Amino acid sequence: GDDDHEGEFGASSGGAFHEGEVAFDEVAQEADDDRDTISLVVVGHVDAGKSTLNGHLLYALGYVDQKVMHRNERDSKVMGKASFAFAWLMDGNSDERERGVTIDVGVNTFATEHRRIQLLDAPGHKDFVPNMISGAAQADAAVLVIDGSTGEFESGFHAGGQTIEHTVLVRSLGVQQLIVAVNKMDNVGYSQERFDEIKKEVGAFVKRAGYRAEDVSFVPVSGFKGENLLERKEEALNKWYCGPTLVELIDRLHPPVRAVDQSMRMVVGDVFKTQGLGLCVAGKLDAGAVRVGDSLVCRPGDVEAVVRSVDKHGKRRRHARAGDSVTLALNGDREELDNVRVGNVLCCPRNPIPxxxxxxxxxxxxxxxxxxxxxxxxxxxxxxxxxxxxxxxxxxxxxxxxxxxxxxxxxxxxxxxxxxxxxxxxxxxxxxxxxxxxxxxxxxxxxxxxxxxx
Missing domain, CATH: 2.40.30.10 (Translation factors)
Incomplete structure (x- = not known):
């Protein structure tokens, strides 16, 4: 059914502040960015150009070092995959580069005028749908990338393609806002007729899948050329399209009401150790709030821990709340902390997850x-x-x-x-x-x- 949101600001999950355990955290705290954070998953049929679009978007926004881009251009040419240079900004491991497909969910962040975006690049191949589900489960909104090339849209949308499955799964996992990026428009000469044809067919489908018309936007783009990501340069597109760019549509996404008044919940998305902080866990706060010094329990296993530091957007914070993507450094029994795994849930010990x-x-x-x-x-x-x-x-x-x-x-x-x-x-x-x-x-x-x- 439709989501009904409720909630007011509430207290954190509690826990004592132990000065000795967080002494290293006595650093200057930068003022919190007041832009809302939105987790945005990018889905679509395999080879629709998702990673290339995401990589070019990050590059155009200035989030990619020029040296990294030059290295990708050089290495992709050596492997005979020159068109993959932008995709490799998202697909970093050797298997992904060798096969030319995304396998794991790539995570990057960027900012627009009014939003902070956590970008989740999900795999499109049918063999990796479970990985796509884990990415979509974290998302507040989605970009559905469709290959506008002749014949390619049809193969992705019909005959067992992943476009339909991804769209239905994303909606069933709670995502209500959808941007449909009709990609590779350069392959069809930025044809308005082709764009309108795809918009009509996909528009009818997403309505049947449970999306409201006012929550769905369509935008013509070329991820490889960078057209209509941040700006439009192609005369063939400017002749008929005067709507928003992809970034402008992303900037207009509405952040959902967060469950800040409920007990703290965070599904562990990553676990790693650093020399200075020890065990760290990363994930998105699904509910409640967390502060330095809070006592938490990790389930399954009921591992007890104390929050040593909170890191948000690459900066040290005293606290974070529902909707924030954070990294928490944890104190506790070392042997017990070694049992913390991806998929575990950090929660308030007074009201743990069932x-x-x-x-x-x-x-x-x-x-x-x-x-x-x-x-x-x-x-x-x-x-x-x-x-x-x-x-x-x-x-x-x-x-x-x-x-x-x-x-x-x-x-x-x-x-x-x-x-x-x-x-x-x-x-x-x-x-x-x-x-x-x-x-x-x-x-x-x-x-x-x-x-x-x-």
Whole structure:
């Protein structure tokens, strides 16, 4: 259903301030940037040009060192992939460069006039949809990149392409604002007819997928040429398009109301150690606030820790709140801290995230070939965690329009159906009630390499 947001500013998760543990943190604190932070995931069919578009955008905004760009241009030519120079700004590991596809979610940050953006470059290949899900689960908004080249849009949008799956998954994971970037317009001479054709077909689809018309924008671009990212230079495009650039559309995105009044929650996105700080965890604060000196618990495992420092936008802070992407240095028992893993949840010890082995869920099935029945075995993807699950009970089907029960104890759940089911895991997992923490109460079901429900 549609998200209903509520919340006022509230207290942090608490915890004592231990001066000795944070003595090194006595540094000048720069004033917080008052621009809202938005996590923006970029999705689309493989080879739609997502990484090239993202890389060129960062370069045009001045976030790429000229030496790095020259090195990428040189190395990409050596490998016979000269057109990948901008993409390599996002695809840094050797496997991604060798295969020419994004595998992991690349994370970068940049600022526009009114927004701070955390840019999540998600993989487009069907083999890496689970990685895309972990990126989309962190997102407040999305850019759907579509290859406008003749024949390429059709292959990505039809015949098993990832455009449809990505669009539906992103919406089911709570993203409501969507920018559709029709890319590679230089390949079709910046044709208005081609842009309008794609806009009409995709516009009808995203409406059926649950997006509101006022939350969807379309923009013609060329990621490789850099056209209409920050400015327009091509006369062929200027003849008919006078709308906003991609950056202008990003700057207009609305930040969602943050759950700052709830108990602190942060899903761990990265774990690393530094010589000066020891164990550090990075992630997005999903709810509440965190301050230097706060006591936290990490689940599963109930590892206790104290926040030694808070780093936001590359600068040391005393605190952070819901919506911020942060790095926290933690103090605690070294052996216990070694058990902290990506996908764990840092939370307030007085109100930790529940651990469950079985739960009821309202699911929406996608376009599935085989109906779901009791005993269905699949994999649940929650944030960056995946767990084998079984559907033990099918309680009822729900009417999409009224929300009323339409049939009790159905024998099967077909395509595009809403149902309430009982899900059982092999081991206890972190999960919130949707009514309490919307983003932490969403998950996706996949089976045999395909997404079946959310």
């Amino acid at each position: 651990m469950v082995c079985s739960f009821l869920a309202q699911i929406l099935t996608f376009d599935i070939a085989v109906p779901l029945t009791i005993g269905f075995q699949g994999v649940m993807y929650w944030q960056s965690v995946n767990e084998p699950v079984v559907l033990n009970r099918l309680l009822c089907l729900v009417d999409k329009q009224s929300g009323e029960i339409s049939r009790k104890r159905p024998r099967a759940i077909g395509s595009s159906s809403t149902a309430i089911v009982q899900v059982t895991c092999q081991r206890a997992v972190c999960l919130e009630r949707f009514a309490d923490y919307k983003q932490l109460g969403r998950f996706t079901l996949r089976e045999g390499g395909s997404s079946v429900a959310a």
